[in-house]
Amino acid sequence: MPVLDTAALLHWPVERIAGGIAAHSQLAELERLSPERAMLVESIEMEWMSIGTGDAEDAARRTGDLPRLSEVDLEVLALAMATGQCLFTDDYSLQNVCRSLNHPFEAVSNRPSKKQWAWELRCIGCRATKQADSKDAQECRICGSPMEVKRARR
Ligand SMILES: [Zn+2]
Known part of the structure; x- marks a missing residue:
């Protein structure tokens, strides 16, 4: 099942x-x-x-x-x-x-992804990052610009 x-x-x-x-x-x-x-x-x-x-x-x-x-x-x-x-x-x-x-x-159709990765929030202004810990839109604590979800650089 x-x-x-x-x-x-x-x-x-x-x-x-x-x-x-x-x-x-x-x-x-x-x-x-x-x-x-x-x-x-x-x-x-x-x-x-x-x-x-x-x-x-x-x-x-x-x-x-x-x-x-x-x-x-x-x-x-x-x-x-x-x-x-x-x-x-x-x-x-x-x-x-x-x-x-x-x-x-x-997978339903494609092959499953092989690597694990993480997402983070990145400021579109100063590029500061923080952990992606919520679904809510967030603002950068440093410069106040919006933050967007990005794949974390490893
Ligand atoms: Zn910023």
Whole structure:
């Protein structure tokens, strides 16, 4: 019973989706992306769940991926963490958090990314950096310019 992200629900054949675990919020997302596909997927035998995202947010904050993940992404991650099941996703940030937790994941279509990386906030003015620890827009403490999320230089 793998946990399936929305890309899998969109692109996989019905036989492969059957028996999978997904979040109710993904069905709403699917309805926005493709109403026909949403109707089809709704008719498939699978496990629709809802879950709090606190643990998933904590894990994503530790790797700096939190600003890159939507509420739906976080719920998919929370489902994988709570059930211990393999997560199928092409989202590099979700893969990155799974890797940091030693949680099994597989790609929906592409190959999984090989390296772990971190995100940071970088000031567009003075280039100061800080840890990407929140989804909120932030201003630089040094010069007051906006900060944007960048891949951390290692
Ligand atoms: Zn600055």
